[in-house]
Amino acid sequence: MTEAPATPALPDRLSVDPSSPHHVAAVFEHEIGIRLNDKERFDVEEYCISEGWVKVPAGRTLDRKGKPLMIKLKGKVEAFYR
Template sequence: MTDTLPDRLSVDPRSPHHDEALLKRGIGIRFNGAEKTNVEEYCISEGWIRVAVGKTLDRKGNPLTIKLQGKVEPYIKDEPPEQG
């Protein structure tokens, strides 16, 4: 398995950007320099993350999310993050 992370990744199994094997390894997200733990989806090239808004659900039972713009830095948790 490669250590390169995809440009876009989602935790929703219905998404075409979902990768179960990669998510099992553990993905961490640094957004604008701060660690985020509630990220539902990210896109590096477009510079955004989608985060859950509390415990609120939409009418289909999915977490309600908002899109935040900024610098996205994903890393694999089962190895130490790069020092930069």
């Protein structure tokens, strides 16, 4: 019998951007889901559970460095492994 590898605990704050100090590569080896106000979101770039916000891209708008412009949505945030 082979055991599934243990999943690391989800941090309070996590970012998709590898240059961010809140990026944890070990977490992204598994599929993650995010719920904001009991609705699952698929476009979340960064979240913070304790402060209750997620950052999502604002359409196709880019900032001056060529990265998507982010907007912050507030509410009840839940992170989970799928």
